[in-house]
Amino acid sequence: MGRIVRITGPVVLADGMKGSEMYELVRVGEEGLMGEIIGLQGERATIQVYEETSGVRPGEKVERTGRPLSAELGPGLVGTIYDGVQRPLTEISKRVGEMVKRGIYVPALDRERKWEFEPRVKKGAEVVEGDVVGVVRETELVEHRILVPPGVGGKVVEVSEGKHTVEETVVRVEGPRGKEEIRLMQTWPVRRPRPYKEKLDPREPLLIGQRIADTFFPIAKGGTGAIPGGFGTGKTVFLHQVAKWADADLVVYVGCGERGNEMCDVLVHFPELKDPRTGRPLMERTVLIANTSNMPVAAREASVYTGITLGEYFRDMGYDVALMADSTSRWAEAMREISGRLEEMPGEEGFPAYLASRLAEFYERAGWVKTLGSDERYGSLTVLGAVSPPGGDLSEPVSTNTLRIVKVFWALDTALAYRRHFPAINWLTSYSLYVDGVEGWWKKSGEDWKGLRTEAMALLQREAELEEIVKLIGADALPEPERAVLESARMVRENLLQQFAFDEVDSYCPPEKQLGMLKLMLRFYRRCMEAARDGISVAEVRKLPVREELARMKKLPLEEFRKAEKELERRIDEQFEGLRRGKG
């Protein structure tokens, strides 16, 4: 047992800690506050404490636990809101009221609740690590697969079907290391990636129902993406949209150092929202980790690790998991704060020198993998991080180091946000390196998605070039074909790129509709260019009633859109034909 010699904010120094390990969990002071060893010098340990340290004195004890900070993994995770070190917040508020008090220990998984265990193995079978020994129906949307923990395996000697708590043994195996028990719950140290058999190149899109993403800058299942932007550009709204509509089996949302009311927003609205594919409340597939900006800073540092460990666990069951970290900048700042208290030599802008490697390690835990286990099982963990660059300046360390790693960059633009162009993702600076990878998936639907996308991107690029000229000489001075480009690009921006997150219908746009809308816009563009070449002025085109109908197609539900699509195509052709005839 050690003894405290110094306290400054969340950092505590303790003597007499011989034999302790790096990242070991400790209990600090008389109240037994939760802490983690982050530095060792001889018998002196540096500890970051996950709770407020006011009132702690030098001389108080520090107890070792002999194990690292770990996550509890088992039935009961889904639909729960945890803090950064996996304490269930709803349960805590039931016990101690509305303020988060310190020194409170509530296990992450309910110890009393019984779950119906349905075995998938029989006595005598051989199992290896990662095999599914049985399932628990956790929610309507999630079948919780009970896995043989990594490092365990052998012959099944006992299976016990029926109702069990998470701590009870459901399967006993006899292997080379002797008898081992498999419970509904296992634990895993959060800073260590969970093992898998093989990592594969992502090739399926993670559809999120947002046109700017799915159509223009797709993210793949198992991919990584970042969404940097100044305040008010809509990072959180966009990540909430992903959490709502992504075609993932599970969503882990980490609110890292952000607003309390935002987490409350998720808690209020997700149970009301329905999964578009199953019609069940979205909360039935969501796990929330909330360490708001006013909660202890060390727990904020831990929160992204807790989140990603839960994500990997569900991936190992063979699910597609999407993890959102909002915001990785707050996580980096927490590292900076702790580093400053340790009086470490700072790197760029006061961030610790290991910032880049920590970010890389984190994003590298994403991936599409062949999981452990004897069956051919594949799972994916997609990681999306918000970045909050100070002053919206992307040359700061967190942004630059993140962009070196991630494959999708959704660039939020303050100028677009000021004009209420939402999502305020700049189509010229954003990129996705998964375009080629996911092309095969779109081809299955028989449409040339990549070709259409390229055509639309070229139109937007052309518009940007022309805008430069317009700034100098005004739009009136441009020749008709150029003005037709501007008009068509404006239609694409307003009708395709803009998507209203709070509109009942437009909030989620299915891929089929996205493709349909893209085709209609490009048809309009082509007709518009033909007309311009035939000497029809853009002023005439602007009077076409079909323009307004195209503007309203966003608000059509998929069924209605399907019906209207052919008709809209016909009307575009017909009305342009009318213009030409009127001229002739």
Next chain:
Amino acid sequence: MKGGSKGLEYLSVREVSGPLLVVEGVRGVAYGEVVEIVTPSGERRRGQVLDARENLAVVQVYEGTGGIDTSRTRVRFTGETIKFGVGMDLVGRIFNGRGEPIDGGPKPIPEDEWDVHGAPLNPSSREYPSEFIQTGISAIDGMNTLVRGQKLPIFSGSGLPHNELAAQVARQAKVLGEEEKFAAVFCGMGITHEDASFFIRDFERTGALERAVVFLNLASDPAIERILTPRLGLTTAEYLAFVQGMHVLVILLDMTNYAEALRELSAARSEVPGRRGYPGYMYTDLATIYERAGRVKGKKGSVTQMPILTMPGDDITHPVPDLSGYITEGQLVMERELHRKGIYPPINVLPSLSRLMKDGIGRGKTREDHSDVSNQLYAAYAEGRDLRALVAVVGEEALTERDKKYLEFADAFERRFVNQGRDEDRSIDRTLDLGWELLGMLPEDELTRVDPKFISKYLHRKAG
């Protein structure tokens, strides 16, 4: 070990630097505990332990270190955290930045002693704010709606009328159709005597002082005290809201001065600085203030914050507005150009935002067309402002007819919608009708952001 240092007095101040004291030879000092300091002249000061070691403590002195020496100054560790006596007695009173009455009245009798640092509110115990507050100001109500329990700062610049706006909001703010207990808490940090007396006069004139609690740390008061002032105010606000069930509006003026005090303290501790010399933990520190706004499940009251900060050099990317914007639920941005044009309040609605607006407006709250109208007004005004920049280069002749209409619209929007009297209290209906009048200046097929059924219901009604 508990309370090991309690009551013991030390004469062992080794070092005084800026607002900090280093006290040697101490035993069992707790991190964060309150320290009482008696200067050689007998003056009492309060401080707090920032660094507790086995035989040494670093203490930050809230009332400044002037007059403290290293031989005769006595230091006593109290074993307590910083507390403030709260109660209904505080209402109607004026205090200095450390919570002592300065209005000549008696010391208030507290009903309870609360830790001024509060505790983080459990996110799952929060009630999502969604009750519309009508401020009577169109640029706020129509475009950046305030709701109960929100933290919505004013980003201003020196010389802009943010004080007038804050006072007007405090005066006019109400929730429609309800008669409820309402209070205002005003915290001045490093403000001038004139600013302070402006608010007090305004509160007195309108009778608002009877339901207000005022904390004043003036520019001449110790800077370090500013760390304490907003926390006293928020502790009072939380008491009034969650014990007394009142709806409390907290005005914090000026957060830039607060941040500067934080920087001063950090420099004195020779910490590694972050951007522009502000400490790396400023985000977390500001969050412990701003996050103390909100509503709590099962409690009647609410704490709504309207912090005011002046952007040095009108620069919105300066660390103080920047970090604030990342924590608060939106911002109202004042613009010098509008002010010069004589527009009051000079709120530029484009960079302004209210994040909680979506749930506070619409049918049953404001009006069914609110969201559409405000979206359309935004888009049209943005287009108009873009065109203004273009006109400066190419001249108005190069514009199309359509563009000219947008230009006219932008001017009218500023003059008629944003601009209003300092005592003018517009109802939300009036604000939205005004919005429709302005939208009527544009060709109808340009109004793609509004539902056609609202066009026929509201636009045509006005036309007819």
